[in-house]
Amino acid sequence: MSVFAGYSRYYDLLYRDKDYDGETQWVAGLLKKHAPAAGSLLEIGSGTGLHAAKLAGLGYSVTGVDMSQGMLDAAEERRSGLDSAIAGRLAFAKGDARSFRLEKKFDAVISLFHVMSYQTTNEDIAAAFASARAHLVEGGTFIFDCWYGPAVIRQWPSVTTKELSDDNTHVRRIAEPVIHAATNIVDVNYTVTVTDRQTAASEVLKETHNMRYLFTPEVELALCAAGMKLVESRGWLSAKEPDFNTWGACFIGQG
DSSP, rough: TTTTTTTGHHHHHHHHTTTHHHHOOOOOOHHHHTTTTTEEEEEEEEETTTHHHHHHHTTOOOEESSOHOOOOHHHHHHHHHHHHHHHHHHHEEEEEETTTOOOOOOEEEOOTTGGGOOOOOOOHHOOOOOHHHHEEEEEEEEEEEEEEHHHHHHHOOOOOOEEOOOOSEEEEEEEEEEEETTTEEHHHHHHHHETTTTOOEEEEEEEEEEEEOOOHHHHHHHHHTTTOEEEEETTOOOOOOOOOTTTTEEEEEEE
């Protein structure tokens, strides 16, 4: 599960067009609805820490956990450049979603950007949900998003190309998916070409990300097995329940 090992260095550039402000405000709205008194958050799979930093900017105390040292290094660099009050509400730790344990409980646990879809076996999902529950206060809230099965099957994964640049670097990423019907998994084969715009030197990185698409009944069953209940589901950044057009779904559980 060492995905993002190579191009964690270019992660923020690849997702520079992602609406982190809008996503943070949307997640904050879910927290206000389902955990209005929450002050402390745990983020599983915190990446380079941008969601965590923005949530800290809204007043939450956030601890981010990620298994990639490259992502954690980028998150710590981001933290060091923040206002001291916001930085003081941020902490990061290394850990696997399936097995980490901190000596602390939180008012809410969040896991964004399809981290739970990287849990490809039933055992992985059960372990990751158990990690979330182990860090929740009684009655705490668990918010996560994932690939949504009905939409994946209806729309079918396709080859995509993404290109982004800054003053120094150009990144071109080709994603070639292979779907496995028996396991509900899509192998996303990435070819990332990184070019130095000053010297024209290039580097090619190849990685495969195995993504599991999930269905509401199995999410409900897995939450129940971990000691939580499903209280709401909706499309990502949407007020509507997920449907055949909803590739990304968000689920809210409570312990």
